[in-house]
Amino acid sequence: MKNIIVGILTAGIIALMVMTAMRGHAWQGGEAGHIIENIGNKTNASANNEQAKAEDDRKIEQDKLKALRDKAGNVGKFKVSDDFKQKCASCHGMNGEGIIGPKLIGQSSDVIYKKLMDYKSGRKENLVMKGLLLSLDKDKLKELSIEIGEFEQRAKALK
Numbered sequence: 624m625k626n627i628i629v630g631i632l633t634a635g636i637i638a639l640m641v642m643t644a645m646r647g648h649a650w651q652g653g654e655a656g657h658i659i660e661n662i663g664n665k666t667n668a669s670a671n672n673e674q675a676k677a678e679d680d681r682k683i684e685q686d687k688l689k690a691l692r693d694k695a696g697n698v699g700k701f702k703v704s705d706d707f708k709q710k711c712a713s714c715h716g717m718n719g720e721g722i723i724g725p726k727l728i729g730q731s732s733d734v735i736y737k738k739l740m741d742y743k744s745g746r747k748e749n750l751v752m753k754g755l756l757l758s759l760d761k762d763k764l765k766e767l768s769i770e771i772g773e774f775e776q777r778a779k780a781l782k
C-alpha cells in the first residue's frame with residue numbers, strides 16, 4: 624500500500640515536471656519566450672513608426688524649405704530669360720518682385736533702362752549695380768530692360 628502511494632506521488636511529480644518543461648522557459652521557446660518575442664516585435668514596430676515619423680518630419684521640412692525658396696523668388700510664377708535668372712534674379716527676385724534689390728516689376732522698360740544707364744555711367748552711385756553692369760553692354764541692358772518692362776503683363780497673363 625505504501626509503495627502504491629509513493630508510486631502515484633512520484634508519477635504526479637513527474638507529470639508536473641513534464642508539464643512545466645513543456646510550457647517552457649524563455650530559452651526554451653516556451654510561453655515566456657513568446658512574451659519576450661512579442662516585446663521584441665513591439666519594439667520593432669515602434670522603431671518602424673518612429674522611422675516613418677522621421678520621414679514625415681523630413682518631408683514637412685522640405686516643403687517648408689521649398690515654400691521659403693518660392694518666397695525668396697527661386698521659383699518664378701512666369702518665365703524669364705536665362706540672363707535675368709542668372710544675373711539679376713538673385714537680388715531682384717525671380718519675377719523682379721525684389722529681395723535685396725528693389726522691386727522691378729511694374730516699372731516701364733524706359734525707366735529701367737534709364738536707371739541701368741545711370742548706374743553704368745556713374746550718374747547714380749551704387750557699387751553693387753555698377754560693378755555688375757560693367758560687364759554688360761548697352762544692347763544687353765536694353766534687352767533686359769525691355770524684358771523687365773514686360774514682367775507686369777506676364778504676371779497679369781497668369782491671372
Ligand code: HEC
Nearest residue numbers: 710711713714715723724725735738739749751752755767
Ligand atoms: C548683387 C545684387 C544685385 C544684382 C545681382 C542685381 N541688382 Fe539691381 N540692384 C541691387 C541693389 C542693391 C539696388 C539698389 C541700388 C540703389 O539703392 O541705388 C539695385 C537697383 C536696381 C535698379 C534700380 C531700381 C530702382 O527702382 O531704383 C534696377 C533697374 C536694377 N537694379 C536692375 C538690375 C538688373 C537688370 C540686374 C541684372 C542684370 C540686376 N539689377 C542685378 C542689387 C542687385
